[in-house]
Amino acid sequence: MMEKQFPLKKLIDHDGNLTDKSYKSKIDESFSKKLYYHMYRIRMFDRKAIRLQRQGRIGTYPPFEGQEASQAGSALALKEDDWMFPTYRDHGAKLVFGADMTDTLLYWNGRIEGCVPPEGRKIFPPAVPIATQLPHAAGAAWAEKLKGTNNAVIVYFGDGATSEGDFHEGINFSSVFKAPVVFFNQNNGYAISVPVARQMNSETIAQKAVAYGIPGIRVDGNDCFAVYFETKKALEYARKGNGPVLIEAVTWRKGAHTTADDPTRYRSDNEGKKFTDPLVRLERFMKKSGFWDEQWLFGIEETVEEEINTSVEEMEHYPKPDVNDLFDHVFARMPDDLMEQKKSYLRYLGGKNDGITHR
Amino acid sequence: MGKNGGVFRATDGLQDQFGEMRVVDTPLSESGIIGTSVGLAVNGFKPVAEIQFLGFIYPAYDQIMTHVSRIRQLSMGHYTVPMVIRAPYGAGVRAPEIHSDSVEAIFMHMPGIKVVCPSTPYDAKGLLIAAVEDPDPVLMLEPMKLYRAGRQEVPMGKYTVEIGKGRKVKEGSDLTLIAWGAMVPVVEGATAMAEDEGISCDIVDLRTLSPVDREMISRSVQKTGRAVIVHEAHAIGGPADHILSVINETSFLYLRAPVEKVAGFDVPVPFFALENHFLPTPDRVLDSILRTVQF
Numbered sequence: 061m062m063e064k065q066f067p068l069k070k071l072i073d074h075d076g077n078l079t080d081k082s083y084k085s086k087i088d089e090s091f092s093k094k095l096y097y098h099m100y101r102i103r104m105f106d107r108k109a110i111r112l113q114r115q116g117r118i119g120t121y122p123p124f125e126g127q128e129a130s131q132a133g134s135a136l137a138l139k140e141d142d143w144m145f146p147t148y149r150d151h152g153a154k155l156v157f158g159a160d161m162t163d164t165l166l167y168w169n170g171r172i173e174g175c176v177p178p179e180g181r182k183i184f185p186p187a188v189p190i191a192t193q194l195p196h197a198a199g200a201a202w203a204e205k206l207k208g209t210n211n212a213v214i215v216y217f218g219d220g221a222t223s224e225g226d227f228h229e230g231i232n233f234s235s236v237f238k239a240p241v242v243f244f245n246q247n248n249g250y251a252i253s254v255p256v257a258r259q260m261n262s263e264t265i266a267q268k269a270v271a272y273g274i275p276g277i278r279v280d281g282n283d284c285f286a287v288y289f290e291t292k293k294a295l296e297y298a299r300k301g302n303g304p305v306l307i308e309a310v311t312w313r314k315g316a317h318t319t320a321d322d323p324t325r326y327r328s329d330n331e332g333k334k335f336t337d338p339l340v341r342l343e344r345f346m347k348k349s350g351f352w353d354e355q356w357l358f359g360i361e362e363t364v365e366e367e368i369n370t371s372v373e374e375m376e377h378y379p380k381p382d383v384n385d386l387f388d389h390v391f392a393r394m395p396d397d398l399m400e401q402k403k404s405y406l407r408y409l410g411g412k413n414d415g416i417t418h419r
Numbered sequence: 420m421g422k423n424g425g426v427f428r429a430t431d432g433l434q435d436q437f438g439e440m441r442v443v444d445t446p447l448s449e450s451g452i453i454g455t456s457v458g459l460a461v462n463g464f465k466p467v468a469e470i471q472f473l474g475f476i477y478p479a480y481d482q483i484m485t486h487v488s489r490i491r492q493l494s495m496g497h498y499t500v501p502m503v504i505r506a507p508y509g510a511g512v513r514a515p516e517i518h519s520d521s522v523e524a525i526f527m528h529m530p531g532i533k534v535v536c537p538s539t540p541y542d543a544k545g546l547l548i549a550a551v552e553d554p555d556p557v558l559m560l561e562p563m564k565l566y567r568a569g570r571q572e573v574p575m576g577k578y579t580v581e582i583g584k585g586r587k588v589k590e591g592s593d594l595t596l597i598a599w600g601a602m603v604p605v606v607e608g609a610t611a612m613a614e615d616e617g618i619s620c621d622i623v624d625l626r627t628l629s630p631v632d633r634e635m636i637s638r639s640v641q642k643t644g645r646a647v648i649v650h651e652a653h654a655i656g657g658p659a660d661h662i663l664s665v666i667n668e669t670s671f672l673y674l675r676a677p678v679e680k681v682a683g684f685d686v687p688v689p690f691f692a693l694e695n696h697f698l699p700t701p702d703r704v705l706d707s708i709l710r711t712v713q714f
Contacts, residue, residue, distance in 0.1 A: 143462075175494045184461070185493055189485045195451050196486070199458020199466075206440065206464070225478065229451030236446055389492045390531050392499070392554035395583060395630035 062263040068310060069290055070280035074336040076344025087285055089351040095284045096342050098136065099128040101364045102152035103339060105161065108368050109168060113319040117376065118169040122149045126282070126314035129338035130246045131216075132156045133287030134309070137295055138214060143182040143200050145193040145215040149246075149313075150186065153216060159183055161371040162378070169375060172385065191221035194230025194243065198304075201239035205301070212240040212298045214291070220251025222268065223259050231304065235272040240298035242291060243306045246281060248313040253326035265308040274304050281311030282338040311335070383409065420444060420469050427507055427566050430469070453479040453504065457486050460500040465551060473508035473560065474520035474688075487556050488531035503550045504558045509601050509651055510683075510698055511564040513691040519563075520688050521652040526558050527629040527661060533582055534629040536560040538603035540571040542626055545580030553582060560628075562600035585632035587639075588622035594645040594708060597636065597662055599625040602649045608701030613708045620708070628658055636662060637669035644675035645714075647707045649699050654682035676714035679707040 071080050071087070078084060106123050113121040124131060131152035138144065144157050151164050158181045167174025167186070175185035184200075187193035197215035204211045221227050222245065234241045245265050249256055262268065269276025275297065279290045287309055294305035312335040316323050346352040387394065387402040394402070421444040424431030434442035445452055449470055456466035470476045476483075483504070491499045510519035526534045535550060535557060537543040543561070550557035588603065589610065596606040603624045610620040621639045625631055640646050646666060648659040659680035666678055681699045689697050 172493050172495055176497045184498070185490070187486075189481060192450075192454060192482060192485060195454020195482070196458040196461070198451070199455035199460075200462045201458070202455065203459045203462035203464050207462075226450055226454060226481075229446070229448045229454065232446050233448065233451045233455050385495065389495050391491070392496075395533075396633060397630045 062267045066264045066266040066276060066278040066308075068278050068280050069286050070283045071285040071289065072283055072341060072345045074341060076341055076346075076348050078345065078349075083285065083289070086289070089349070092342065092346050092349070092351045093356065095132060095136065095288070096339070096346065097360050098132040098156045099284060099339050099342065100360060101367070102132060102155050103128055104364050105155060105164075105368055106152065108372065109165070110315070110319060112165070112372065113168075117372075118165060120318050120320050121168050122318040123315040124149050124152045124313070126312045126332070126335065126337065127246055127248060128152055129284035129342070130244075130281040130287055130309040130311045133284040134214060134216075134244050134291040134307075137288050137291035139211070139295075140180070141182070141209070141211045142295070143184070143197070143204075143211065143213040145184045145197045145200070145213065146186050147193065147216050147218065147221075148186045148188050149218070150216040154183055154186075157181065157183060161367060162374040165371055165375040166378060171378070171381065172389075173378070191217055191224035191226035191230070193217070194221070194226050195233060196230075197241050197243075198230045198234035198237070198239050201234060201241040201298075201304075202237050205237070205239055210299050212242065212295045214242045214244050214295070216244050216246065218251060219245065219247040219249070219256050219259055219265065220254065221245075222265055231268075231272050231274070231306065234304040235274050238301060238303035240301070241304040242294045242298055243304060244291065245306065245308045246311055247308050248281075248311050249331070250313060250317070250323075250327065252317040252321065253323075255327070266306060269306040272304075272306075274306060276306045276308070278308045278310065281309030282335055282341060284338060284342055311338075425469060426471060427561075427563070429505070429507075429561070429566075449475055449477075449479040450482050453482040453487065456502045456504075457482065457490070457500050460502045461490070461498045465501055465503075467503040467505065467551060470504060470506040472514075472518045472520075473506040473522060474517040476504075476506055476522075480525070483526070483532065483556075484529055488529045491555065492531060499554060500556050501554050502556050503547070504556070505547075506558065506560055507563045507566070508560045509562045509564055510688055510691075510694045511601060513694070514563070516690055519691070519694065521650070521683060523560055523628050524652055524656055524658050524661075527658055531555070532629070533557045533627065534560065535582055535627045536562065536600040537580075537626060538562065538565060538600050538624050540569075540573050542580050542586065544573050545578050546582065546626065548577060549579040549582050552579065557582065560600060564601040565604075568604070580626065583627050583630050583632060585635040586624040586626050587635065588624050589620065591619035591621040591643070593619045593643055594647065594712060595621045595623060595636075595639040595643045596647050596649065596704070596708075597623045597625060598649040599628065602651060602699060605699055605701055606649050606704055609704035609708060612701060612705045616709070618708060618712055631662060631665060633665050633669060636665050640666050640670040641673045644673050645711045646674075646678045647704065647711055648678065648680045649682070649704055650680075651683045651698050653685050654680065655685050657682050676711045679711050681707050
């Protein structure tokens with residue numbers, strides 16, 4: 061019943077046919093290529109990161125392959141001055157919105173430098189606890205409203221997050237204060253190993269919006285155009301002072317929860333078969349529309365490979381971690397206790413800043 | 420807290436004066452209040468969040484521990500969360516269950532957040548202004564028992580009490596008493612009785628629990644050679660254990676007797692019919708003073 065009330069919005073079907081002709085003029089060649097480029101770029105990044113982890117060159121890594129349309133489509137809908145509150149699986153969206161690729165790798169290599177966004181980009185450090193970022197988004201959006209700006213906030217979270225109290229507290233708060241937030245849920249079917257059916261008794265996540273008196277949208281999360289246009293609409297609705305919107309993007313995590321996880325233990329390969337890969341789907345659409353161009357593809361393949369290689373190189377030649385960073389950013393002014401601990405530890409190190417070997 | 424002025428009327432009249440945009444009644448949602456304050460703080464505002472009673476802060480523990488305490492550190496200062504969290508706390512006012520908890524140690528244990536606790540009206544105003552001006556998050560504990568316990572002339576204008584500095588309540592030579600909040604009047608009561616026995620007490624009101632005033636503690640203990648630490652928080656892993664380690668690090672060779680602590684017992688804070696047995700009293704403190712001096 062709820063699936064009827066919250067129909068899955070899509071603009072291109074699995075075979076790449078445009079299902080809503082009213083969008084024909086809005087989806088031109090250059091826009092299609094732009095989306096393909098971003099999705100391809102973040103996929104290549106994702107695959108590279110997994111290999112780097114396997115080779116011991118970065119730490120545990122959570123891949124997002126399969127969710128590129130959700131992440132690129134939504135991130136491209138943002139304006140420069142908007143805020144992004146990602147989780148640990150949303151570095152695809154971050155990269156599309158303007159996060160630095162080297163910084164992103166640094167983050168996954170255990171470096172706090174990876175949390176500092178490029179100048180002027182309002183990207184919050186990824187939330188690692190589940191759903192705690194939803195109230196942050198509500199607060200940042202409320203602040204934008206109090207300042208009288210036109211800026212909006214997007215906050216990402218997964219299906220598992222909808223079971224948390226902060227899911228409710230964040231959406232409830234922002235609905236009461238009509239704060240401009242788009243709550244962008246990527247329902248990828250599993251919270252690590254727990255299927256959505258064990259997460260909730262509701263048919264959809266979008267329907268939960270009803271309880272807050274806000275719009276709830278269900279969108280095919282593997283259809284980059286549907287995600288882009290629905291997010292854009294939601295952001296505009298929020299900007300106009302109407303309050304938040306909940307979007308459920310139905311998608312599929314093709315890989316493991318993290319590089320430390322083995323999904324064959326809890327789900328079968330067949331389960332993901334109903335999802336057409338978002339890049340394949342876009343490629344089919346582009347071929348049918350006459351937008352596909354091997355020369356162009358070759359060009360972006362080269363550009364992306366070079367960018368990724370440069371970033372890996374920069375990450376691996378980044379200055380070594382500085383022990384001062386352990387102490388120096390906890391408070392604006394370091395309290396005496398902490399200063400004592402720092403001095404005493406530096407004395408112990410005897411000037412060997414990075415000379416600690418863990419055995 | 421807007422229209423009603425808070426359960427203890429601490430914010431009485433503020434909404435009339437500053438309007439509903441600045442003095443805001445929110446959903447009943449502790450994690451939401453603190454989480455939203457994080458968003459406001461990183462986006463240029465200075466939220467002063469009230470948690471109705473410290474015993475109700477636990478749903479917000481997650482937000483404080485996982486975000487408030489570490490955003491500055493993990494973003495290398497790019498994002499900061501200057502905010503004040505106010506919470507009435509402590510037992511002794513015959514309040515219902517959970518309303519009387521003293522869990523300051525939980526927040527002393529957290530890096531990245533300061534904890535203050537005034538025992539006088541003067542310090543309450545000065546510490547609150549200092550907390551608002553502080554560039555980092557500050558938890559301000561307001562001892563419930565003291566809200567209406569006494570009167571003091573307080574300057575009309577703006578002034579601050581420096582965070583991290585204790586207050587010497589009384590000079591003495593035989594023994595150091597360390598307390599804060601509602602325990603300050605308790606140690607003052609014990610001191611009056613001790614003086615009848617010819618024992619002169621140095622009283623330190625810590626005022627800030629994180630970071631503690633190491634210098635005031637060590638100077639006093641080095642002068643007297645004896646110390647009794649008094650708090651209503653539970654004993655094991657309580658604030659006194661940290662103060663003991665400060666004394667151990669700074670003043671071990673000055674000690675003439677083992678340091679005693681008088682604390683709440685390691686039982687859940689009781690329903691109020693038994694709270695007077697749970698709370699340190701001047702008599703219990705005197706007992707420790709005598710044992711320490713006669714060691």
